[in-house]
Amino acid sequence: MPSLERYRVCSDEEVKRILNFLKEKYGLPKHAFDGYTFLIRGRNSIWVFSGHPSILEMLPYINAAGLRALHLSVKKTLKPTTIFLQVFGKYATKNVIELQSEDEAVTFMGGGSIVRKYDAEEGFVIVKFGGDILGCGFYSNGVLKSKIPKISRIRFEWFKE
Amino acid sequence: MITPQKILKYYERYRDIIPGYDEFLSYLLKPLPYSIRVNTLKISPEKLASRMEAKGFTLRRSKLHPWFFEVESMEWEVKLGATLEHTLGYYYVQEIVSGIPPIVLDPKPWELILDMAAAPGSKTTQIAQMMGCKGTIVANDISRERIKALKSNLDRLGVTNTVITICDARRFRSNILFDRILLDAPCSSEATIRKDPSLQLDLSYRSVRRFSKLQKSMIERAYHLLREDGVLVYSVCTFAPEECEEVVEYALKIGFEIEEIDIPLEHTEGITEWMDERGRRYTFDPDISKAIRVYPHFENTGGMFIAKLRKV
Numbered sequence: 001m002p003s004l005e006r007y008r009v010c011s012d013e014e015v016k017r018i019l020n021f022l023k024e025k026y027g028l029p030k031h032a033f034d035g036y037t038f039l040i041r042g043r044n045s046i047w048v049f050s051g052h053p054s055i056l057e058m059l060p061y062i063n064a065a066g067l068r069a070l071h072l073s074v075k076k077t078l079k080p081t082t083i084f085l086q087v088f089g090k091y092a093t094k095n096v097i098e099l100q101s102e103d104e105a106v107t108f109m110g111g112g113s114i115v116r117k118y119d120a121e122e123g124f125v126i127v128k129f130g131g132d133i134l135g136c137g138f139y140s141n142g143v144l145k146s147k148i149p150k151i152s153r154i155r156f157e158w159f160k161e
Numbered sequence: 162m163i164t165p166q167k168i169l170k171y172y173e174r175y176r177d178i179i180p181g182y183d184e185f186l187s188y189l190l191k192p193l194p195y196s197i198r199v200n201t202l203k204i205s206p207e208k209l210a211s212r213m214e215a216k217g218f219t220l221r222r223s224k225l226h227p228w229f230f231e232v233e234s235m236e237w238e239v240k241l242g243a244t245l246e247h248t249l250g251y252y253y254v255q256e257i258v259s260g261i262p263p264i265v266l267d268p269k270p271w272e273l274i275l276d277m278a279a280a281p282g283s284k285t286t287q288i289a290q291m292m293g294c295k296g297t298i299v300a301n302d303i304s305r306e307r308i309k310a311l312k313s314n315l316d317r318l319g320v321t322n323t324v325i326t327i328c329d330a331r332r333f334r335s336n337i338l339f340d341r342i343l344l345d346a347p348c349s350s351e352a353t354i355r356k357d358p359s360l361q362l363d364l365s366y367r368s369v370r371r372f373s374k375l376q377k378s379m380i381e382r383a384y385h386l387l388r389e390d391g392v393l394v395y396s397v398c399t400f401a402p403e404e405c406e407e408v409v410e411y412a413l414k415i416g417f418e419i420e421e422i423d424i425p426l427e428h429t430e431g432i433t434e435w436m437d438e439r440g441r442r443y444t445f446d447p448d449i450s451k452a453i454r455v456y457p458h459f460e461n462t463g464g465m466f467i468a469k470l471r472k473v
Contacts, residue, residue: 060326064325083316154248155243
């Protein structure tokens with residue numbers, strides 16, 4: 001069995017930086033993460049876990065712990081994952097893009113792009129439709145690109161009558 | 162393709178222990194109705210039901226638990242796994258009987274739970290819901306391929322309190338003891354034939370005996386991983402007493418006690434006497450009647466055997 005990359009609990013300084021980023025970029029309040037532990041795996045992957053962190057020291061063969069939350073991209077910017085936003089995005093107040101029609105939602109969930117000017121900063125944004133948090137998008141120059149992972153994409157034929 | 166004749170022949174050994182046997186057989190040949198469990202980590206049952214009904218699904222709340230709905234009809238030929246609500250993790254397509262073991266396990270927030278054979282995660286995610294993602298679940302499975310499905314389901318439902326481990330459960334090691342363990346054991350899966358009509362039925366019942374041996378070694382490992390007074394729920398989706406009562410009898414011998422189970426679905430008691438197809442007679446500990454058997458013809462479901470055990 002290949003060895004699995006180990007998790008390590010983030011230091012207080014790292015947690016502070018993560019919480020500051022989430023607060024500044026998305027307006028996510030720090031208290032939304034009370035009771036959660038941030039973990040780091042490898043060099044660029046941050047996970048959020050609500051179980052007891054000491055369990056990680058007590059078990060062999062760990063494959064995953066909690067949800068993958070943020071990923072440090074090659075350009076050294078933090079990208080939130082869709083699964084993370086689907087849980088915590090409801091608390092966001094900034095850089096949230098609300099889609100305007102079901103067609104747009106289907107396009108976005110299918111991995112497509114939407115051309116429209118939004119009131120959001122360039123970079124990774126939280127995309128909503130109705131009351132649903134759909135996931136992560138990338139907004140730049142009036143184009144919203146879907147960052148929905150392939151495994152979660154929906155296909156157009158599902159919506160044909 | 163499995164023929165109805167083969168089905169009749171295969172299940173014949175259970176004629177004397179299954180009440181309403183002919184009706185039982187007729188239900189085995191009917192497809193299983195679809196059912197879902199609402200993911201209350203993300204949406205309320207009422208809200209999800211009204212969204213699904215607006216899309217043309219007719220749902221009926223299951224007697225088992227307010228999170229479960231039977232899907233009575235679908236207006237359009239779309240799979241239940243192909244809706245926006247499914248993609249967003251608002252529900253899990255789960256057999257009604259598969260919802261029973263977590264309810265019997267009755268996990269509480271802040272406890273430490275082990276799901277020994279967890280993939281693909283219907284029961285793990287249900288346990289996480291019952292705990293409100295507080296406390297810790299260790300979800301183990303032996304298969305790397307099945308772990309992928311488990312991870313994807315945990316991600317989709319937004320479960321944050323689970324650690325996934327890959328290990329043969331018979332050799333699972335831990336430096337800490339668990340409050341509760343679910344052993345939804347690998348089995349001959351005889352009771353899933355309505356869901357999976359391509360199920361391989363082995364008329365020599367060799368796999369039944371092979372699984373029985375495996376289940377006993379898994380239950381023995383569970384004993385060592387459980388804290389004193391901790392609860393183990395043992396479940397299998399088969400009717401074979403070798404994999405049901407015989408395994409529980411083994412559990413009683415190694416130090417478990419069995420407890421009563423109360424669920425709002427019709428069921429029978431665990432059997433205490435049986436003769437197999439070779440004429441071999443079995444007598445089990447009378448306490449094993451506290452285990453339960455759920456049959457397809459009782460409530461138009463799949464089948465399941467469940468025992469609640471306590472380490473004393």
